Amino acid sequence: MAKSKTVVKTPKQKITKAYMKRYWQLYALLLLPMIYFFVFKYVPMEYVLIAFKKYSIVQKVWEMPWAKNHGMEYFIKAFSSKDFINSLRNTIVLNLLDLVIGFPIPIIFALILNELRFKLFKKSVQTIAYMPHFLSWVIIYGLALQLFAPTNGLVNMAIMKFGGEAVPFLNEGKHWVGTYIGLGIWQSFGWNSIIYLAAIAGISPELYEAASVDGAGRFQKMWHVTLPGIKPTIVVLLIMALGNVIGSNFDRPFALQNNLVMQNAEVISTYVYKAGIKGLQFSLTTAVGLFQSVVNVIFLLSANWLSRKLGERGIW
Amino acid sequence: MKKKVLSVLLASAMVLSLAACGSQSAAPAPATDNAAPADDTAAAPADTADTTEAEPATASELTDGKFAETRHITVEVYDRGNDGGSDPTNNMYTEYIKKGMLEQHNVEVEFVAVPRWTETEELNNLLASGDAPDVCVTYSYPTILKYANMGGVIDLKDVVEQYKADTPNMWDWLGDKNVLWDKDPNTGSLWAIEGKRAEQQRIVTFVRQDWLDALGLKAPTTTQEFEDMLVAFRDNADTLLGKDAKKMVPFSVSYDVGWRASNIITAFKDPKMTDKEYYVNGFDDRMLTEPQTKEAVRLLNKWYNDGLMWKDFALYGSGDSTEDDMMKAGYVGAFQHNWDYPFRNGEDSINANLKRNVGENAKFVAIDPFENSEGKHAKWLYSSAGDRKIFFPTTNDEVLASLLYVDFISSPDTIKYLQAGDEGVTHNVLDSGAIQIVAAEGDAIQNSGKNIDYTITCNGTWFGSADLAALSLAYGYAEIDPADVTQADKCAMADGMEPANVNVGEITAEADAGDTLSAKRDQIYDNAMSAKPEDFDKVWDDGIADYLAAGGQAIIDERTQKWEATYSGDMLP
Known part of the structure; x- marks a missing residue:
């Protein structure tokens, strides 16, 4: 009797012995993912310290000596490096363009699809629109080369056939940005519309x-x-997209970039790969990665806060 | 009841997952433990050195060159991903090596494939995770230096001397010059052993003989004649290629302009450039910061804008076969590359493909048109050292066995077998005694020219003896006319300059910048070459300024300073 009374009386459950006895299995179930996150997501975080330390492969992270300038050496180095500033700028520009142009398109697509009454047609359009999502970026770049290469690309060959000049879709900075955004939308708008549908x-x-x-x-x-x-x-979805505004996925820019457009194409993730993994500057690039994550979290939290202020629900 | 079963299940799942997690998270720990006492492992051989010195018998571990118990080592091998190639870790040649090592030294060898075109990245990953092979090979000394500074590479200075008696082939073949090439003059450390180049030929210009013939042209002998020839190719595309005329590329380079136009850039070089100036700008062999390079690239820029070059060159990365395919299909008029490039790969060589695809007379032949201000056709050769570098990471606890491997791979018999294979299968012996390579199939296919991926201490034809190599050089390429090879050899060596070894100690700035600068270098070359003529100066100057600011200047300064500390004049003694 007493048990049920407490249940009825307090809206917020008190965690009592009896309560645990009854529901412990649910908590046990929850324990598994928690252990997973702890072991695979939180324990490795100790290596974030590399950003503040002089990295060595043969020492444990605690044993490495602190970097100069109270451990901030690599942050100072990053922000005085032209390459980093450039990749930061590119990341923001490309992501904002993606957001502004790419975000509304799945919504519009979903609205249009929803108006279609002929089921079979609707389903086939939907399926065809999803498909590019399953292509890897390396394959998409292969397709893009076949279509847009300045001399051998199909599109440029057609343009030249009609007396036009070849358009440097892939080998000139500004055109490349257009190609990058366009391919990104082409690849994902169908898939992204699912949730709206x-x-x-x-x-x-x-x-x-x-x-x-x-x-x-x-x-x-x-x-x-x-x-x-x-x-x-x-x-x-907008909040989640905003939270990613200086985040960057790796394979899309990496597969699409080439030497001629690096000024516009180098983003943080590819910079980290090149300077860190190829160039062996682990501390520097960990610092960059940490900076990126922190800014992302700030963006996410403020977007969430703003949406709650504006009367929407937010994500938590 | 159901509930009970569920809880038991859950509980056991938890225990299991915990156990799994335990072992998972514990796994990296021993790895780092292994790596952590780097100094210990590095010091260990030194300890044994003491003990062996105490006992007069030097071969304390070896009896007749053999270990008492079978040892196991892993060895890096490049994976070139050739179409129709053999498995780089398991073929006729690896079998030979494994068998030989087991019989002679009681050492088991296991090969670890590393992709050739991303070797530095891959090796970095392996080193950082403590999984690097015991015997590592790379072209990139900065990579070795970087890990050496972190304590990740074994210092070989003592062990090479200590085991000298056990490794006669290594010392015979490489000599003091290559074994000790990288020895730091200040600290005495030796992080790597330099492989040896048996061939010094480097880069040659190739042109389509049948195109010259079709247009009634002579092979160009000056830069101007070369340009005129390219223009003639372009203007006569319809004659030469018919309906494929639009696909013509009179002169082709890839994204790696510094390599693929090397002889042009070198021709612009002031013949009186001092050793010091060459050394100071010599962080890599692409000559980006040398003063003449800008004018050479300006010429390329002119050609590019005149429609004499391939517009898509920068879109394809290293290891991509698109450009080769264009050569094979017969669209390319001329190019510069490794001196034997169109001859490599037997039936799949560029020249063999041309013969099949275009016609009996279609082939690339070597020419030597670019002259410098003294009228010489100056070009760089390879130094006999400065090829691949062999090093042992500190995770290697079989230093002697690994050195024995280097010894085994350097023995004349091994090199001969790896380069020539079995008689009747991969080569014939001509009446003159010369070895003639024939196209191989299946397991016997060499994935790299002369199997250099296995003969890590030897790059180029040697066959175990210099005389035999000289005699056989022209017959070294299946399906290729020996006269063409001889001509390429002549062009490659004419007025050749051999770079000298300047070892003034570690240049610390290089370890920091390394690969980033190389990527930047290619971007500058590519952007400048394809810029509009009026933008050329700006693109080039901005690029160089950026390169210098990103670490190039620091390297130049440190090299200058160390040169001045070591040598008195501007020339090497």
Whole structure:
């Protein structure tokens, strides 16, 4: 009796012996992922210290001597390095372009698909749009070369056939940025639209019926019913995208870049790879990586805070 | 009941996962432990040195060159990923090595493949994780230096002397010159043993003989004639290539302009450049910061903008076969590369492909058109040292066995077998006694020219004797006319300059900058070559300024300072 009383009385459960006895299995289940995160995500974090130390492969991380300038040597070095500043700038520019151009496209695509009534057509369009997501960037670069190479690329050959000048899609900085963004959107918009389609499917049909009764047309329904219906989803994804604004994936820029466009194509992840793993400057690049992570967390937290301020739910 | 079963299951899953985690997280620890007392392992041979000196019998561990118990070592081998090549860790030649090492020294050899074109990255990963092979090979001395400074490489200065009696072949073949080439004059440390180049030929210009013939041209003998020839190729593309005329590339380079236009850049060099100036700018062999290089690249830039060169050159990275395929298909008129480049790979060689794809007369032949201000066709040769460097990481606890491996691989018999293979299978012996290489199949295919990936102390034709090598050089390429090889050899050696060894101690700035600068160097070359003519000066000057700021200047300064500390004049004694 006493047990049930406490359950009823307090909205917040007190963790009592009896409670644990009843639910311990649930906590035991949770323990597994927690151990996983601890061992594989938190324990390796001790190596973040490398950013503040003079790295040596033969010493444990605790034994390495501290770097100069109170351990900040490598941060100072990074921020006085033109290469790092350049890759930081490129990372932000490319990611912002991705966000501004690439973020709305899956939403628009999902809205359009949702309006289609011919099922078979809808499904096939959807499937075809997903497919590029499963291609690796190396393959996409191979395709891009076949299409956009200045002399042998199909597109440029067509342009020249009609008397035009070859467009340096891949070998001139600004054009390359366009190609990079375009390929990124092509690869992912179909896949990214899945989550919006799912959200749209969750909107109650009654809302549409009510809107119809009120005399709303197709576009009005889209604007006043569908979009507000998926707004929380959009906000959550936007927060996650903002949290990644100076993050960068590796394979896309790495596969697409070449010597002629490095001024616009070097991003933090590829810089870390080249300076750190190829150039053996482990401390320097750990410092860069740490900086990147910290900024990402700040972005994530502020985007989340902002969305809650604006009355949305945020991600936690 | 169900609940009980579930809880038991859960509990056991937890215990298991904990155990798994335990062993997982424990695993790296011993690895670092192994690596941690680097000084110990490095010191260990020195200890044994003391004991062996105490006992008069030097071969305390070896009886008749053999270990009492079988030892096991791992050896790095390049994986070139050739189409139709053999497995680099398991073929006719690895079998020979394994068998030989086991019989002569009771040492088991295991090969570890490392991709040739990303060797530095791969080796870094292996070294950093403590998984590097016992016998490592690389072209990059800065990589070795970097790890040596962190205590990750065994100092060989004592062991090479200590085991001198056990390694006669190594000392005979490499000599003091190559074994001690990298010995630091200040500290005496020896981090690596230099392999030897049996061939000093470096880079040659090739041109399509059949195109010259078709247009009634003579082989060019000056830079201007070479340019005129390229223009003639371009203007007569329709005659030469018919419907593929648009695909013509009169002169081809890859992203690595410093290598692929090396003879042009060298021709611009002031013949009176001092040894000091050459050394100071000699961080790598691409001559980026030498004063003449800008004008050489300006010429390339002109050719590029005149439509004489391949526009897509920078889009393909190292190891990509697109450019080779264009040569094989017959679209390329001329190029510069390693002196035997179109002859390599037997039936898949560029010249053999041309013969098949284009016609009986289609082939690349060597020419030597670029003259310097003295009218000489000056070009760099290889030094007989300065090839691959062999080093042992501190994770190697079989130093003697590893040295014995270097010894075994340097013995005349081994080199001969690895280069020539079995008679009747991979070579024939001509009446003159010369060895003629024939195309091999399956297991007997050599993935690298003259099997240099296995003969890590020997690069180039040797066959165990210099005379035999000289006699056989022209017959060293299956499917290739010996006269073409002889001509390439002549062009490669004409007015050749051999770089001298300048060893003034470690240049610390190089270990820091190393690979980053090499990448930057290629970017500068590529961007300058493909810039608009009016932008050329800006692109080049900005690039060089960036290169110097990113570490190039620090290297030049340190080299200057150490040169001045070691030598009195501007020339080597």
